[in-house]
Amino acid sequence: DQQVKQNSPSLSVQEGRISILNCDYTNSMFDYFLWYKKYPAEGPTFLISISSIKDKNEDGRFTVFLNKSAKHLSLHIVPSQPGDSAVYFCAASANTGKLIFGQGTTLQVKP
Amino acid sequence: DSGVTQTPKHLITATGQRVTLRCSPRSGDLSVYWYQQSLDQGLQFLIQYYNGEERAKGNILERFSAQQFPDLHSELNLSSLELGDSALYFCASSVSEGGRGYNEQFFGPGTRLTVL
Numbered sequence: 001d002q003q004v005k006q007n008s009p010s011l012s013v014q015e016g017r018i019s020i021l022n023c024d025y026t027n028s029m030f031d032y033f034l035w036y037k038k039y040p041a042e043g044p045t046f047l048i049s050i051s052s053i054k055d056k057n058e059d060g061r062f063t064v065f066l067n068k069s070a071k072h073l074s075l076h077i078v079p080s081q082p083g084d085s086a087v088y089f090c091a092a093s094a095n096t097g098k099l100i101f102g103q104g105t106t107l108q109v110k111p
Numbered sequence: 112d113s114g115v116t117q118t119p120k121h122l123i124t125a126t127g128q129r130v131t132l133r134c135s136p137r138s139g140d141l142s143v144y145w146y147q148q149s150l151d152q153g154l155q156f157l158i159q160y161y162n163g164e165e166r167a168k169g170n171i172l173e174r175f176s177a178q179q180f181p182d183l184h185s186e187l188n189l190s191s192l193e194l195g196d197s198a199l200y201f202c203a204s205s206v207s208e209g210g211r212g213y214n215e216q217f218f219g220p221g222t223r224l225t226v227l
Contacts, residue, residue, distance in 0.1 A: 034214070097209025
């Protein structure tokens with residue numbers, strides 16, 4: 001049972017444009033959502049998070065939007081840079097330490 | 112550098128053997144988490160310890176066990192290894208126990224286990 005889904009395995013965008021990565025979830029008990037970035041041969045790196053009581057959180061070039069009624073969140077990267085090329089994971093937790101991860105989306109930013 | 116260290120970086124062993132993976136959390140973090148990433152699966156939560164006590168358990172096999180020591184480092188023990196146990200094993204740490212809307216976890220570089 002995949003409670004957190006990232007339906008796009010890959011995404012390619014041009015440098016300077018917006019990257020939008022999407023994530024859907026099924027468990028209405030999730031109260032905290034996170035995005036991680038992962039480069040090959042490294043561990044996931046925390047990017048940005050959002051509590052279920054908010055609908056938007058912004059940190060520099062990264063913004064996460066949460067639509068609770070649709071059980072959907074998205075990560076916007078503006079402007080995209082070649083160094084952003086990596087695998088992006090969304091994750092969710094339900095008032096515990098356990099994080100449920102999506103399968104990941106590979107982002108390629110072309111110069 | 113997340114501040115979480117894991118040893119060894121790579122481990123190659125044979126079926127039926129037992130191995131121990133080690134993790135040192137970031138300074139000040141009390142929670143340690145273990146995750147498994149197989150080729151065909153995403154990151155799967157295994158187990159969490161908070162200040163020496165087990166706090167949450169995922170789909171961890173009975174052949175696997177973990178503990179967190181008084182100095183807060185943690186070890187994941189994998190026994191009777193099978194080919195399917197080959198995977199990346201990540202450790203993560205956080206300040207809090209998790210929950211109550213706050214759960215940023217910081218990951219180590221992982222241990223790649225290959226079972227032949």
